[in-house]
Amino acid sequence: MINLPRGTQDILPGESEKWQFIEQKFIELCHTYNYKEVRTPIFEHTELFQRGVGDTTDIVQREMYTFEDRGGRSITLRPEGTASVTRAFVQHKLHGSANQPQKLFYIGPMFRYERPQQGRMRQFVQFGVEALGSSDPAIDAEVISLAMSFYRSLGLKSLRLVLNSLGDQESRQKHRTALINHFKPYQAELCSDCQLRLEQNPLRVLDCKKDRDHIAMQNAPKILDYLNEESAQYFEQVKQYLAVMGVDYVVDPNLVRGLDYYNHTAFEIMSDAEGFGAITTLTGGGRYNGLVEDLGGPSTPGIGFAFSAERLLMALAAEGIDLPIDQALDCYLIAIGKDAERKSVELTHQLRSEGVQADKDYLSRKMKGQLKAADRQKAKFVIILGDQELEQEAAIIKNMGTGAQEVVKFDQLIRYIKQSL
RNA sequence: GCGGUCGUGGUGAAGUGGUUAACACAUCGGAUUGUGGUUCCGACAUGCGUGGGUUCGAUCCCCAUCGACCGCCCCA
The missing domain is CATH 3.40.50.800 (Anticodon-binding domain)
Incomplete structure (x- = not known):
């Protein structure tokens, strides 16, 4: 007997109806918010993710499904959606479209080579949204509220929206320097991962679970203290717009997103539900103002999020929510x-x-x-x-x-x- | 990439170094010659993840391998 590959799943009748339901709901909600669907290939040139997601990230360093095709090209099964959507945006010159900003959504499988466990598959389905071409903080709030509205509409209650700002390039750079200066004297005491992180991506040292209690962590430079005037104001306005819409949130200055392309707004939506296991993040998202330019397009701001359908269904199960599925x-x-x-x-x-x-x-x-x-x-x-x-x-x-x-x-x-x- | 637990029929599971691998549910057939969800009776694993090894003999012991679950790392 041949079984399915590790980290994949068959979705059989009885379960597939749930998938159809949440997909339908998501499409309807995107329609309400006036986001249009974009469908991109499941595989791309490896270089796209190396440049788009970032060479220092775990995704690129150890999780990509990369292979050479018969023509000798290096191909990678997409590990996330933003790089592809941005590539399509640049390639088809959507920045020249009359409709701005471009508000896009997608649904599809993503692939990461990892040890499977609860809420983590090698093939998993992400629902995502990207808004390209606007740096109005109101659209940050719109994107965040879309995600929250979606979860609410399905009946989820135990949600926590966590918010942070990573600032603009200048703020990030100053913070980065401060972090290096701060941690350098302790470098030898930090865990091996953090020693490397300090060189490559010092921001992620803050996120380390092992060194959480190290003295150097207590008074580590907080990004929020290094935001320049413009970045700080931007963050303020995002928070104000969320308040206007009645979206509750908590600010976590240690929230760091794993991918290199983020700046300014970063957010996660977590589940507090009992029995949800070790995985608590349902959705991750943020702003990526440099990405379009990095991928060869004109300087264009962008913001988006993605969540996995698997984790959504887990959260629904954890809260005992039955989707209204007609089996008759x-x-x-x-x-x-x-x-x-x-x-x-x-x-x-x-x-x-x-x-x-x-x-x-x-x-x-x-x-x-x-x-x-x-x-x-x-x-x-x-x-x-x-x-x-x-x-x-x-x-x-x-x-x-x-x-x-x-x-x-x-x-x-x-x-x-x-x-x- | 690291660590822990585990792998018996369609499902949930019991079990032992030695002739026929419990039990329950589901399924199918019959009681009921044309009427479901109830009841009763009967059938249903040449096989115990896969491949080796030990042994007179292994589902049970050993090794490897694959897989599942859980945790770490990281993330969705």
């Missing part, structure tokens, strides 16, 4: 005998042509077995055909909820069913 079948046709079988094929087809959901037996079961099958399918109505009924040009229609049944002529049957549903 409209009608099931039962035939006894060859002639009735032929008639049931015809009637099933007619019902379907009229848009009535219909199914029938294909295992030559006896009446009892066919009724059981109808019952298992949660059929609302059963249409029974036998020799007696054929003689009368009629069928028995049985309401499976009440058990009541009556004989209906063939030429009235479809109308009868449609009225009863």
Whole structure:
């Protein structure tokens, strides 16, 4: 037997309806906010992620599915969506479109080579939003509120929106220098990861779990203290707009996003639900004003977020929320005998042509077995055909909820069913 | 990349170095010659993740491998 590859999953009937539901909900909400769907390839040139996501990130250093295709090109299965969307934005010159900012969303699988565990798959589905072309803090707030609205609309309660600002280039640079100066004397005492981080991406030292209690952490330079006037004001306005919309948040000066391209607004949405396991982050997002330019486009601001469908479904389960999924079948046709079988094929087809959901037996079961099958399918109505009924040009229609049944002529049957549903 | 627990039928599971691998649910058949969700009876693993090894003999012991779950790192 061949099983599926590690870290992947099959989504079978019973579960797939939930996926359809959340996808549909997300598409509807994006429509309400006037975001349009963009579909990009599942694989890209490796260089896109090296430049877009950043060479120092874990994603690029150890998690990418990279291979050489038959033409000798280095190809990578996309580990996230922002780089691809931005690439498409630049390639198709969407910065020249009359519609600005470009408000885009996507749904699709992402790939990261990691040890699978709860809430972490090698192939997982991300829903994401990107708004390119505006540096109005109101759009930061809009993007954040879209994510929160989505979760709220599904009934999630145990949510925590965590907010921070990483500042602009100048602020980040000053903070970076301060961090290096601050930690340098302690470098030997820090964990091996942090020793490396100090060289490559000192911001992430703040995020370290191992060195959390080190004395140097207590009075480490906070990015919020290094924001220049403009960055500080920007952050203030984002917070004000969130307040205007009634979106609650907490500021966490140690919130650092893992990818290199972030600046200014950074946020995460976490779940506080019991039994959610070690993973608490549902959504990560932020502003990336330099990315479009890094990828060869004109200087263009951008902000976005992404969340995984798997973690969303986990959060729903953790809060005991059942999605409203209709499993019932409209009608099931039962035939006894060859002639009735032929008639049931015809009637099933007619019902379907009229848009009535219909199914029938294909295992030559006896009446009892066919009724059981109808019952298992949660059929609302059963249409029974036998020799007696054929003689009368009629069928028995049985309401499976009440058990009541009556004989209906063939030429009235479809109308009868449609009225009863 | 590191650590821990585990792997028996469609499902949940019991079990032992030695002839027929419990039990329950589900499924199928029958009691009920044309009526479901109840009841009763019957059927249902040449097989115990995979590959080696030890042994007269292994599902049970050993090794390897694959996989699952959980945690770390990191992240969605």
